[in-house]
Amino acid sequence: MSEQEQRLSIEEKMQQILKIIDDSALHITEVAAKTGLNTKTISQYAWRSDVRLHPKFQANRKKRVAALAQEGKTLDEIITEIGLGYGTVKKYLHKENIQVNKSSNPIKPRTRVCKRKPHIDELIAKGYILEEMAKTDGVTREAIRTYINRSGQYSFWRQQREAPITEQKNREEVTRQLISILKQRTLQLAYQESWAQGKTEEYFQSLHRVNKNPRPREKLVKLFEAYKKAEETGENTSFEEIGSVVGYKAPNVRWILNKVGITSLNFTKQYFPRNKRQNEVFIELIDLGLTKTDAAYFCEVTYSTVEMRMQRLGRKVPNARLIKQFSPNIERLTYRLASQVYEAQDLRFENTKIAKLLGVNSKVVDYAIEHRETIAPTIIKAIEIIRGSKPDVPYLQSARINDC
DNA sequence: CAGAGGGAACCTCAACGGCG
DNA sequence: CGCCGTTGAGGTTCCCTCTG
Structure with a gap:
């Protein structure tokens, strides 16, 4: 591998791979073989770049249908040769915007009647996953999927599947915002009371989880007051001395003060050799x-x-x-x-x-x-x-x- | 820290068979 | 024959872990 190739960023590598996919219309496994990467990786790249990879069979069939149409075959000739249903071939051609020659004896589309299952329809409307719906009916999930397709409810079902996720995300976001506002407001009120109260609140908010046995608030307020006092004297008061007002040892004091961004008064100088x-x-x-x-x-x-x-x-x-x-x-x-x-x-x-x-x-x-x-x-x-x-x-x- | 890929859950496709 | 269902292979998406 040349030095230049090695220097390619991941973005550039992805672009190259995506170009292979676009240009060659290769199947994912072929792209993987060509690039020496795992099919999973190719999938990931495609997914991240919003490129849809056609499943193998469908891709091949689509190519064959298109090729036969280009050769000038009629719709029924294509259907006979490929062995697919009327609707499938029609759909492929429609999607690729390909016109085919008219047949003198056209094949009639099969009319399909789908017997509705109201109890499944209900679950579809609720956005259930296939497996859940299958369980209630005692069939495989594939049976449910075919039912959804046959009854023309596919896009409706997909839409309903997305809904709960979006709703959940929205709820979480609102809760987060609300908590953040409450925290800010509490902090503001605490600071209004006193600097030490504010710092105490800040300390509690800096803890990521709720402690079942938290440090007493009064002690913390006293500790911060002691720090403030020591700072005002301008002396190099140690953590040990500051903590003595509430009976905390230096390491604990350092821990608490550091949590709210306060450093030592005693060791403000760099002891570190420069x-x-x-x-x-x-x-x-x-x-x-x-x-x-x-x-x-x-x-x-x-x-x-x-x-x-x-x-x-x-x-x-x-x-x-x-x-x-x-x-x-x-x-x-x-x-x-x-x-x-x-x-x-x-x-x-x-x-x-x-x-x-x-x-x-x-x-x-x-x-x-x-x-x-x-x-x-x-x-x-x-x-x-x-x-x-x-x-x-x-x-x-x-x-x-x-x-x- | 980012890239690569494993794994699980879920979904899709093609082929085929039973049954009325 | 046509509908409904199953089977098995394989794809997609998301989350997680390992590695350099």
């Missing part, structure tokens, strides 16, 4: 198998900082593999997330609680904890690279507490 050393650290972390996002997290810099440095150094960063990906729509386990999990674990939070606090699926938390022995050493190594000394635990917090 410049040349920083670049080396980034590279070492990435070589260790961390993603750029992970490196940014542990170095407490923004993702773009890492990105920019790597770019300037002309260093290509491979898309590092995640520790574990559970599902694109569920969660991915990164070293960053694992580190947060271990921090919470050491605070004796239960797995389900950790999941709630971090707003992730408990599957991810379970996996991280189960594999702590293999995952944690990498995190410890990463922190060692950053700090120059080996930490006892696989998260940043301990390093900072110990620094106190």
Whole structure:
């Protein structure tokens, strides 16, 4: 494969494949063979690009009907040769806009009488799936499908099939909007009361799931008030000191404050060594198998900082593999997330609680904890690279507490 | 993170057979 | 013969998982 071919984007590749489909009128399996891709993949491409692939038999038959018509055959000659029904051939020709020669002895279309089944008609109107309708009648779903077609209710049924889905989606959207408005309004009211009340509300809203045993609201308000007070003094008050008003330890305080975007007053300065050393650290972390996002997290810099440095150094960063990906729509386990999990674990939070606090699926938390022995050493190594000394635990917090 | 593809659910097509 | 139904292969769509 030439270098140019390799550089083709997926969009371009798709265009090429779609062109093959269009130009050659090949069947999906033939396109797959030609492109070396799976038929499923071809299907996906076609579906994404809104191209309809004709089923094999129908496509071939349509081609044959068209070819016979081009040869000047009459309608009944075509029907006899192909062995299809009057209506089918008529439909193909009509769709392709092909005229055929008149026959001296035309075949009469078969008249089909369909005995109606009112109970099935009702289900059709409700948009039931074939299988459900078949069950009520004790027949196969194919029998129902043929009945729908024969009774001329096909397009009506398809339309009814779509309706519940659209309705459900609309309902969900309205609910989402309503919740969002309510949340905004609650937050607004809380801030009107006081800054601490507002932050408390923000904290609760930042939690992704409902916690059965939430932190008491009054304690949180007091905590935020203590933070505000400490900030106003202009001193480097530690999390430990701020938390002492409500009896929370530093890690919990850090957790809560970070949730609403508040950082430490004590460690506002970058303890992270800058410049040349920083670049080396980034590279070492990435070589260790961390993603750029992970490196940014542990170095407490923004993702773009890492990105920019790597770019300037002309260093290509491979898309590092995640520790574990559970599902694109569920969660991915990164070293960053694992580190947060271990921090919470050491605070004796239960797995389900950790999941709630971090707003992730408990599957991810379970996996991280189960594999702590293999995952944690990498995190410890990463922190060692950053700090120059080996930490006892696989998260940043301990390093900072110990620094106190 | 995107691409590739597996799998399930659902749908479609062609061929054929039973029955009145 | 024509209607109604079954069978079996195969297509479509959506969701999910694995991989580099």
